[in-house]
Ligand code: B12
């Protein structure tokens with residue numbers, strides 16, 4: 001059989017960096033790992049073609065026998081459009097991934113075969129069923145597969161040079177139990193890991209493809225600390241033997257800050273950036289969200305300790321918890337500035353389907369709709385400590401302040417000047433780096449508005465004088481600001497519309 005697997009176009013979001021990708025000569029930041037994984041699960045007797053709509057056009061006239069779609073809740077509209085288009089052409093359309101797993105009812109009847117949950121066992125079973133001439137309309141994986149059974153992803157089927165970074169996965173699942181979290185609904189609370197040998201083989205394959213950045217897309221990289229440390233030791237040796245060719249980033253919980261050995265190992269393995277769900281500086285909000293792991297010590301001190309190990313912290317922050325009143329916006333702003341977190345995914349609380357938060361708010365009559373899957377542009381909850389309008393207004397102001405030129409520059413410079421040294425950190429060197437350097441200067445200095453040019457110049461000059469080894473990071477942060485600033489500017493216009501609608505619907509007093 002010929003199988004055509006498609007990842008739909010990403011609507012623009014905080015993380016898509018669309019506005020700066022041309023400067024890097026890339027079309028997308030990372031590939032979604034689901035398609036190379038499903039391709040890896042496909043026996044060699046079948047032909048698989050991968051299409052990531054973020055880097056190439058979808059071929060609606062493909063002669064494939066089966067068309068497979070993946071995607072998140074934000075991709076809903078495009079998934080349905082593609083499903084309709086291919087079914088009209090008589091193709092067998094199948095779908096899986098986070099949207100299918102979380103909201104299967106929205107896809108039933110719109111695709112021919114639905115995959116709910118992880119597909120390590122169900123996809124091969126489906127292919128065997130098709131060959132045998134039968135098959136089910138829905139394949140469900142209710143318990144969680146072993147990661148030892150997850151095959152090497154078919155990176156060779158991706159148009160690798162169109163991405164900034166490659167993705168691998170070591171662990172699925174997270175041992176914690178945050179009330180709003182859809183990860184544990186989809187991937188469970190028992191952390192499951194690939195073996196060290198599996199991961200090393202994937203890193204080696206990506207290295208051979210000439211890529212230098214890898215995002216380890218784990219739900220929580222340290223869900224099983226013992227296994228994570230074992231992997232880090234092996235990765236350190238691998239890196240050292242080759243002169244540290246790869247920079248890793250990943251996602252993990254904040255308890256990493258209390259484990260010096262873990263931080264040292266991450267530094268040795270060249271993990272340069274981690275994304276951490278910090279959520280709130282307010283203890284009552286953390287307690288309410290069941291986020292006890294973030295209440296063990298002072299949050300600013302915890303973040304600074306990670307940075308002192310040479311690791312940048314990107315944060316996930318949330319406003320709109322029941323314990324949040326209108327003073328939360330100032331508290332969040334101060335925390336993010338003080339903790340020196342240039343890139344904070346600050347969003348509004350959303351209740352995703354099947355989470356405990358969704359069940360609680362539904363019972364209380366506090367849901368106005370289903371989540372659209374992007375916490376920057378909409379919230380489906382009625383907050384307890386303020387009105388919806390106050391939440392939108394306070395959030396809009398917070399976003400604008402965070403990504404205003406001066407506040408962003410202050411956070412970035414504080415990070416650059418205080419971050420611990422990095423083993424083997426790359427300076428600007430080599431022809432590739434210099435070409436990127438020239439393009440960034442072109443975008444952020446020569447062709448930029450005076451304010452953008454000043455931000456770039458000020459960050460570069462101060463770094464060149466005070467910490468010249470960090471010039472590459474200063475340039476990267478200056479470039480990222482272009483996307484974040486423009487994204488926030490456009491998003492706050494969308495929020496303006498929602499706020500106006502709420503004003504109009506409020507009874508006159
Ligand atoms: C990498 C990543 C990104 C990358 C995107 C890369 C890309 N090009 O798509 C970046 C950083 C850009 C990103 C952005 C966002 N992301 Co994101 N991201 C992830 C992350 C960490 C890993 C995705 C991945 O590769 N997983 C590994 C694969 C192997 O797992 P999988 O997709 O589940 O695949 C398995 C099964 O589901 C199944 N399967 C999957 N697809 C298919 C298809 C078929 C046909 C079949 C048979 C089976 C199948 O088989 C696989 C093997 O078992 C996930 C977290 C996670 N654990 O997945 C969040 C996640 C997907 N992101 C999420 C969100 C909310 C976002 C943002 C909206 C955040 C924001 N506000 O900016 C944006 C939206 C981006 C956009 N506009 O599209 C949510 C989605 C929630 C949901 N239920 O929809 C997740 C789950 C994290 C979370 N809970 O917060 N993200």
Ligand code: SF4
Nearest residue numbers: 174176177178181183
């Ligand atoms: S720590 Fe993160 S992944 Fe784990 S349950 Fe909480 S929000 Fe979910």
